[in-house]
Structures are given as C-alpha cells and as structure tokens.
Amino acid sequence: MTPRQPEGEALPGAGVLPEQTSAASSSGRERPFSVYLHVPYCRVRCGYCDFNTYTNLAMGGGASAGDYVDTLAGELRLARAAMDRAALPPRAPQTVFVGGGTPTMLPAGDLAGMLTLVRDTWGLAPGAEVTTEANPETVDERYLAALAKAGFTRVSFGMQSAVPHVLRTLDRTHTPARVPQVVAWAREAGLETSLDLIYGTPGETMDDWRRSLETAVEIGPDHLSAYALVIEEGTRMWAQVRRGELPLPTDDDEAAKYELADALLNRAGYEWYEISNWARPGHECVHNQAYWRDWDWWGAGPGAHSHLGDVRLWNTKHPVAWAGRVAAGRLPVAGHEILDAESRELERVMLGIRTREGLELAGLARLGPHGPEPTTAHGTPARLVPVVGRLVGEGLLEGAAAMAGRAVLTLRGRLMADTVTRGLID
Structure with missing residues (x-):
C-alpha cells in the first residue's frame, strides 16, 4: 500500500503555477x-x-x-x-x-x-x-x-x-x-x-x-x-x-x-x-x-512533493499515470494547496522546534489593532513568558536559550516536542 495523497485543488492550467509561488520569503529575502x-x-x-x-x-x-x-x-x-x-x-x-x-x-x-x-x-x-x-x-x-x-x-x-x-x-x-x-x-x-x-x-x-x-x-x-x-x-x-x-x-x-x-x-x-x-x-x-528552514524545492518523480512560496504541490502517484501526463506535455501535478498565514506559522514552529538551533521566540510576536504586542528585551512576546517559563520548569526547554529569546529542546523536550509546539502555539 502506498500513502494516500492529500486532497487539494488542480493547477490553474496544465502547466500554470499559482501566483502564490513567489520566491521571496516573508522577510523579503529570496529563498534558497x-x-x-x-x-x-x-x-x-x-x-x-x-x-x-x-x-x-x-x-x-x-x-x-x-x-x-x-x-x-x-x-x-x-x-x-x-x-x-x-x-x-x-x-x-x-x-x-x-x-x-x-x-x-x-x-x-x-x-x-x-x-x-x-x-x-x-x-x-x-x-x-x-x-x-x-x-x-x-x-x-x-x-x-x-x-x-x-x-x-x-x-x-x-x-x-x-x-x-x-x-x-x-x-x-x-x-x-x-x-x-x-x-x-x-x-x-x-x-x-x-x-x-x-x-x-x-x-x-x-x-x-x-x-x-x-x-x-x-x-x-x-x-x-x-x-x-x-x-x-x-x-x-x-x-x-x-x-x-x-x-x-x-x-x-x-x-x-x-x-x-x-x-x-x-x-x-x-x-x-x-x-x-x-x-x-x-x-x-x-x-x-x-x-x-523553509527553503523552496521542486520534487520530481511519481508522488513527489514540491514547495514554492506559499504553495505545496504533489505529483500523480502511480508511475504509469505520472509518465502519461509527462508524455502528454502536462505537469504531473495531481493537486496543490495554498498555505495561509496561520498554517505557515504552525509549520514554522513545528519544524523550527525540532532543530538544535531552535526557534526564535521574537518571531511569534503578533501585530494587534493597537500596534505590536509587548515583548521582553530579547523580543519574546510578553504573553509567552509564563508559557516558556513553565516549559523550562518542566525540563522541556533549555533555560539559558530561553533567557536569550530562543526555544531549544532539552533531551526530555525532544521526546515531547508536540507538547512544546502546542504550548507555544496555543
């Protein structure tokens, strides 16, 4: 059995990519x-x-x-x-x-x-x-x-x-x-x-x-x-x-x-x-x-996934169907989805928290109706200070890194990464 493909939309045209495939990241820098x-x-x-x-x-x-x-x-x-x-x-x-x-x-x-x-x-x-x-x-x-x-x-x-x-x-x-x-x-x-x-x-x-x-x-x-x-x-x-x-x-x-x-x-x-x-x-x-690190990539071959800008794409899964679309001059993309800001934020936290370099907490700051929310000297949003403190106290985040504005998992935290992610997102 091969994995089920996600549900998504067809491309705008046989060889046309959605306009949200911009190579620029949210910071304005071009993605590798x-x-x-x-x-x-x-x-x-x-x-x-x-x-x-x-x-x-x-x-x-x-x-x-x-x-x-x-x-x-x-x-x-x-x-x-x-x-x-x-x-x-x-x-x-x-x-x-x-x-x-x-x-x-x-x-x-x-x-x-x-x-x-x-x-x-x-x-x-x-x-x-x-x-x-x-x-x-x-x-x-x-x-x-x-x-x-x-x-x-x-x-x-x-x-x-x-x-x-x-x-x-x-x-x-x-x-x-x-x-x-x-x-x-x-x-x-x-x-x-x-x-x-x-x-x-x-x-x-x-x-x-x-x-x-x-x-x-x-x-x-x-x-x-x-x-x-x-x-x-x-x-x-x-x-x-x-x-x-x-x-x-x-x-x-x-x-x-x-x-x-x-x-x-x-x-x-x-x-x-x-x-x-x-x-x-x-x-x-x-x-x-x-x-x-949220780079762009093109995935080629049966069932391969690609990521361009805010767009995820996945190829037709079976090799014969994949080859048939290519032979017909059509991109073999079975479907795509456009990630909204909330999905991108969740993905950034889920992926970043898995790494030794950790997650920059300043990136979780929000812009409210009255301007940017309050932060600490290292940019950690004030609303997250008690959450981060609790996660440090439970032995899931490194204390020194948290003081410097980064969420870095401890060994115990690596075993409970989903719990940390939920804490930071919720």
Missing part, C-alpha cells in the same frame, strides 16, 4: 532552492514501508526503470517552463537529493544522467550537496566511484539494524557485514556517508538496539539518522500486528531507545541537530535542513 528526485523502484517492498514504491521495474508506458531518466527529463522541462511563466527567478539548487524507493536499483549512469538533467534545467550552486539513498546490497566499489565522478557528494545507506533477526522482521535484504564494506568504498571514493537506523522494531530488545548503535559508531559514518518505527495502517507489518503475530512497540520502549541513542552518539562525537539526526560537526545534511 533545492531539488528532490523520487525513484520509486525497490527489489523488495519492506513490511513496514508505506512510501510510494513498486517492485515492478517493467511497467511500460514510460514508467519502466529503463525509461525513468527520459521521463524525468520531460518533467523537469515542464517544471522549468512553468516556473519561468510564473516569473520565478532562476535559482541554482543548493542541494539535490535522490530518494525512493531504492535509487541504486538503477545503474550508476542513470543517476549521473539525473544529475546532468538538474544541471541542464537549473544549474547547480557551487559546493552544492548532492545525495543519493542506497541499499548496501545494490552498490559496489565501481558504482560508488562512478557516483563521485558524476558529482555526487554524499550517500545515505539504509542500515536499519545490525541484528539479523531485526532485519528479517523489517524484510531488509542486506546482510550486516555489507554495511562497513560499502561505507569504506564510499569513503575511498571521496563521498560523505550517512547511515539510517530504525528503533522499535517488534521483537527488538534494548541489547539489540545497543548492538546496532555500537556497530554504527564503529563503522564511523559522518552522519547518522535514527527513526522510531511507525507502523502505518495498510502495511504488511500493520496486518501482522493486528493478527497478533508481532507485538506493538510501546512509547516507553521507544523513548528509552532514543535516550540510549543520544547518549552513545554524543559519546562518539556526534551532535544532534534535529530530533532524529546526529552528525559530526560540519557534516549535517543540508538537504534535511532545507525542509526545516
């Missing part, structure tokens, strides 16, 4: 720009996965794996033409991220060709970060060297766990011993490396999770992500849990595993910069930060 490319193919669909992925690589109609780059080229041409018609200034992408699915199901030459398409469409900013996700079993030394030669700078490997029985429960196809090998090959090619881990898998013990963390630290990537397993309705694992074949992870178990991850990773020199992400200093994923 990124590109996301979605590759929907996988060798095996994991039992927990609800991403827009498919194991059929020969769908036809321009949607087969062998046709993907050509169809993607068509979408990027249509996207650039639509942005030009909307009078959006050309912006060279600061980051490019190829995700999926398993992008490395495609030959390395295809990924190189996709990056060439981005360069031909928008250019590429000097020093741009270019990342692909990869399954450890789908790459080798030559493949990774080819990526580096093509201009990729970073590869993110789906490790998930170092414990065989946990990998089996997740339906992962790689062996634990493969991960250190591919990281070493990537490093030899000059690529930065990241490992993705999942905690809270049914049947995973605390010792299992510790083993995965210690193994990842020993491998020594530049960056680590650790995500709590969410069992989405409609997935195979969701059905297994409903039938009683697998135990449902508990909140307490996942919280304890998060605290263990933070402790072990800090000890190894990794610093958290977003709730689920740690990096050695200077190796944070810039593309991740683009989402949290």
Whole structure:
C-alpha cells in the first residue's frame, strides 16, 4: 500500500503555477532552492514501508526503470517552463537529493544522467550537496566511484539494524557485514556517508538496539539518522500486528531507545541537530535542513512533493499515470494547496522546534489593532513568558536559550516536542 495523497485543488492550467509561488520569503529575502528526485523502484517492498514504491521495474508506458531518466527529463522541462511563466527567478539548487524507493536499483549512469538533467534545467550552486539513498546490497566499489565522478557528494545507506533477526522482521535484504564494506568504498571514493537506523522494531530488545548503535559508531559514518518505527495502517507489518503475530512497540520502549541513542552518539562525537539526526560537526545534511528552514524545492518523480512560496504541490502517484501526463506535455501535478498565514506559522514552529538551533521566540510576536504586542528585551512576546517559563520548569526547554529569546529542546523536550509546539502555539 502506498500513502494516500492529500486532497487539494488542480493547477490553474496544465502547466500554470499559482501566483502564490513567489520566491521571496516573508522577510523579503529570496529563498534558497533545492531539488528532490523520487525513484520509486525497490527489489523488495519492506513490511513496514508505506512510501510510494513498486517492485515492478517493467511497467511500460514510460514508467519502466529503463525509461525513468527520459521521463524525468520531460518533467523537469515542464517544471522549468512553468516556473519561468510564473516569473520565478532562476535559482541554482543548493542541494539535490535522490530518494525512493531504492535509487541504486538503477545503474550508476542513470543517476549521473539525473544529475546532468538538474544541471541542464537549473544549474547547480557551487559546493552544492548532492545525495543519493542506497541499499548496501545494490552498490559496489565501481558504482560508488562512478557516483563521485558524476558529482555526487554524499550517500545515505539504509542500515536499519545490525541484528539479523531485526532485519528479517523489517524484510531488509542486506546482510550486516555489507554495511562497513560499502561505507569504506564510499569513503575511498571521496563521498560523505550517512547511515539510517530504525528503533522499535517488534521483537527488538534494548541489547539489540545497543548492538546496532555500537556497530554504527564503529563503522564511523559522518552522519547518522535514527527513526522510531511507525507502523502505518495498510502495511504488511500493520496486518501482522493486528493478527497478533508481532507485538506493538510501546512509547516507553521507544523513548528509552532514543535516550540510549543520544547518549552513545554524543559519546562518539556526534551532535544532534534535529530530533532524529546526529552528525559530526560540519557534516549535517543540508538537504534535511532545507525542509526545516523553509527553503523552496521542486520534487520530481511519481508522488513527489514540491514547495514554492506559499504553495505545496504533489505529483500523480502511480508511475504509469505520472509518465502519461509527462508524455502528454502536462505537469504531473495531481493537486496543490495554498498555505495561509496561520498554517505557515504552525509549520514554522513545528519544524523550527525540532532543530538544535531552535526557534526564535521574537518571531511569534503578533501585530494587534493597537500596534505590536509587548515583548521582553530579547523580543519574546510578553504573553509567552509564563508559557516558556513553565516549559523550562518542566525540563522541556533549555533555560539559558530561553533567557536569550530562543526555544531549544532539552533531551526530555525532544521526546515531547508536540507538547512544546502546542504550548507555544496555543
């Protein structure tokens, strides 16, 4: 099962973007720009996965794996033409991220060709970060060297766990011993490396999770992500849990595993910069930060989402339908929504509070009928002072940062980020 798409409005025309796609932020500064490319193919669909992925690589109609780059080229041409018609200034992408699915199901030459398409469409900013996700079993030394030669700078490997029985429960196809090998090959090619881990898998013990963390630290990537397993309705694992074949992870178990991850990773020199992400200093994923810092991006490929100004857009989900729209010369956008000021404010708080740099409280000040509301010397709205004080007292926000006008989560606060967000918004 692939995720349901949100409900939204059709575009004003087949290749026309809404006028609210202005590249200027509320501060008047031009937003940086990124590109996301979605590759929907996988060798095996994991039992927990609800991403827009498919194991059929020969769908036809321009949607087969062998046709993907050509169809993607068509979408990027249509996207650039639509942005030009909307009078959006050309912006060279600061980051490019190829995700999926398993992008490395495609030959390395295809990924190189996709990056060439981005360069031909928008250019590429000097020093741009270019990342692909990869399954450890789908790459080798030559493949990774080819990526580096093509201009990729970073590869993110789906490790998930170092414990065989946990990998089996997740339906992962790689062996634990493969991960250190591919990281070493990537490093030899000059690529930065990241490992993705999942905690809270049914049947995973605390010792299992510790083993995965210690193994990842020993491998020594530049960056680590650790995500709590969410069992989405409609997935195979969701059905297994409903039938009683697998135990449902508990909140307490996942919280304890998060605290263990933070402790072990800090000890190894990794610093958290977003709730689920740690990096050695200077190796944070810039593309991740683009989402949290309200950059613009174009998402290409089946089901990909885009963000331009106050507009969210999402592509037709099924690869055949996506390819058919591109072949007909129509942007493959299934729908869009225009975010109002209240939605943008909620989103800014929800995303900003997740980061180590935190949320500038002065940005929550309101303009009332009698002018700006009262604030402290650091710009914190006076109405929020007792709220922030309470959150500090409950150990959810760092006191020193709050005194300086920023909301920065403590370790406990990271486990209760939704509570903090509600407190600041309500």
